[in-house]
Amino acid sequence: MTVDADPVAELPDPRDYGLAVVGEEEIPAELTSLVAEVRSLVDAVARTRAGAEELSAARAAVAAAAAQLGDGPRHDVGTMVRRTWDDGRVEYGTLTNAVSGPTNAAAPPLRLETAPEGGLRAQVRLNGTYQGPPGLVHGGWLAALLDQALGAAAVAEGMPGLTANLDVDYRRPTPLNTPLEITSRVTGTERRKVSVAAEIRHDGEVTAEGTAIMVRLNLPGDGGA
């Protein structure tokens, strides 16, 4: 028997499925600022014109920092981060998510909030390390940003799932180093399928838009299958 994909009131607790969870508020401020520093470092390294001596000194400093953390304790790779909203709603994502992971220096990071008009929204600014064509954001990264916003829109409605299908249209070139707005929302549900839509805007103009079918996680006992 099939049933429609009704939103669940509470998201499943990842610990019930063997995944470690850390609260966002437990991430030390020192780690957050280290991550921001590494993010700036990657951008600086990508475009530096420093000479050999400065480059060698920088390499040694980075190697020393890496050695300092090298053998220390680490979270398991699948560790989830728990975010608790002001209204008490709880949400989970992966700690090192490629797009939104709060401790992933390679993530832009995209931080989505509930939008007053419904769905989610975020502002993000992508530096030169996300470049495709000169001065423009790489299309693969635009797809990744849309995918994350689409998946998160389903999660926000209590329907976490995996992307089964993603369609992206690139409407206008998307510039680097300038604020971009991302919006997403659920547009329909059918059995385990959740239809979602998202846009990326620059100066109010849509530069890329995507739609996806997220298939709800088939968790034992949630009645979603």
Ligand SMILES: CCCCCCCC/C=C\CCCCCCCC(=O)SCCNC(=O)CCNC(=O)[C@H](O)C(C)(C)COP(=O)(O)OP(=O)(O)OC[C@H]1O[C@@H](n2cnc3c(N)ncnc32)[C@H](O)[C@@H]1OP(=O)(O)O
């Ligand atoms: C454990 C605790 C959890 C805690 C909660 C927190 C969770 C947090 C979650 C999320 C964070 C938010 C952010 C994430 C954002 C990024 C998302 C990604 O990057 S996802 C990675 C890339 N995607 C994959 O790796 C999928 C790989 N594919 C699969 O695993 C399967 O194909 C899957 C699950 C998608 C479907 O497989 P089946 O066996 O479960 O289900 P079948 O029966 O095949 O399909 C169900 C329905 O979907 C349709 N469907 C399947 N594939 C389709 C497709 N490609 N296009 C259209 N429809 C499709 C089918 O026709 C069927 O529809 P009909 O009900 O019969 O009408």
